[in-house]
Amino acid sequence: MTTVVRVLAGGPDAERAVSIDSGRAIAEALGASGRFAPELSIIDRIDQGELAELTGEIVFPALHGPYGEGGPLQRLLEADGRPFVGSGSRAAKRAIDKVVTKSIAAHEGIPVLSTAILDPEDDGLPFALPIVVKPIFEGSTIGLHVCREQHEWLATHRAAQVSRKPTMIEPFVEGRELTVGMIDRGSGLECVPIIEIIPKHKLYDYEAKYAREDTQYVLDPDLPEGVAEIVTESTAKLAHALGIRDVCRADFMLDEVGRPFLLEINTMPGFTSHSLVPKACAHIGISMSDLCAHLVERAMARATTLEMHE
Template identity: 40%
Template sequence: MSNRFGHVGVLYGGQSAEREVSLMSGRGVHEALRRAGVDAHLFDTGTRTLTDLVNAGFDRVFIALHGRYGEDGTLQGMLELMKLPYTGSGPLASSLSMDKVMTKKVWLHEGLPTPDYVVLTDENGLDEAVDRLGLPLIMKPPHEGSTMGVTKVTERAQMKQAYRLAARFDAAVLAEQFIEGRELTVPLLGGPSGARGLPIVEIVAPGGNYDYEHKYLSDETQYICPAQLDAGLADRIRQLAERSYEVLGCEGWGRADFMLDARGRPWLLEMNTSPGMTSHSLVPMGAKAAGMSYEDLCLAILETASCKVAAPGVESMQGGAQS
């Protein structure tokens, strides 16, 4: 085994609604790192304790968790307290990006295009949301991923059911203007400044329904990478992705999701700070189009593991192998 990265933990599983996806991502990362000679070990944060993590003696960790308690800043804050280097964004950027409402507020403040929205805390505002956003619209929980709790609402009669589904996941619900068009995503590496957008992926799902099944289980969804776009438009979308990532303070890696409307205008939907690494996942797809294997991608991400809050030069309490 290589000593370059020391004793590495791959944090996966977790407690969120995206646990099953995380289990697939973590296994893929772990196998790739082991093939590359890294002393990597799986660690399920959903079944093991914090004491177990401290006692594991990891020099750095690769976060392959999705959703709450893994992608939302809570775990990142704990790792900062442990002074244990980790992959991806720090506590603040992770928290902002996981909250779709706060993400929109930052983007709008920075003049970046994102669909109009209404935040609902009860059923009293459903009609007002339709009046403002029009139909169809999208109803979703602001703190979930993998299309959990998401409904495309095409008529007023569906609003109450869509709200109740999303409210099963979150105290507040996000109603969002629906953008008709092409679904695109931009994988990102680096940051917090100088982020690099990888080749753009276009997602063509059956009936335009890119739900959980079509993301992770179905072979019917088509992925086009690089997306067939005019070179100037592709550059503009990548630059917009890089800017949207940087204003949130993201680093290490991530993925910006877009809709491209019929007039060729890109609209930012959300930022993922710990994207999927499964066989159907989009960051490995963009990396492959850029000439980077899955194994090389995992190593490149692991290379960036660091503490973001600790003062420069502060070593890990675990021994702190540095690259």
């Protein structure tokens, strides 16, 4: 009998629409693989009882953001007991927190930018302008602001006072944006080709990621000597330190003199038509169907290993 995979999408976070697109693409890909029978559920928040009522032998959570990617949903899935795709709750909690991620990265010798926590009661600048201000627990550049002038900083600071979301500040780096995906096809996480992201309007914001068609993606870009090794080794080292499993994607900025700096790492990257891990996999002959099927197979293999040791 074909294994039923329950694909979860949606969630309560700002990336809900992206998650729904990812979930639909995953369900379609799993169906096309011929190996699994996907069933898609678009959810908001879900409790333990509601999760238990959903059929499926394996769960593929395709949610993005603090709830679905940052630990709460993973804790429910662990309590549910069925195998699921992606990282466990502790790794998810660490990775969604950009400050914790950068602290662990720095401890591992991975190059990171200086970081300050925004104090809503103090509009003093911790770094010289220009700076980047962004929420600690969001992705897809949601809530990100580049402040080049004092008035932009003051407006951003006022917005942070209103939102009350934990927010961080970094020096702005002018340069090239690179991303490194990793997938597990049975022998542990391995890097897929590097992608350079070239947005038409300089900032790779939410619109450039998901709405417009003018962003360029360069596979295996020409990079200064040693940079490819640094970003791939850094991604692998950080994924191991955080305890990430199955799939992830790390983002880097390459400054004007060719130095890479880690920005963040994602434990459930997107699976939409614009998404980067599927693009990188396709470049080396791994179709979307095979990618999604490999990830489900890794979850199944974990469950089998646990049963053998019980």
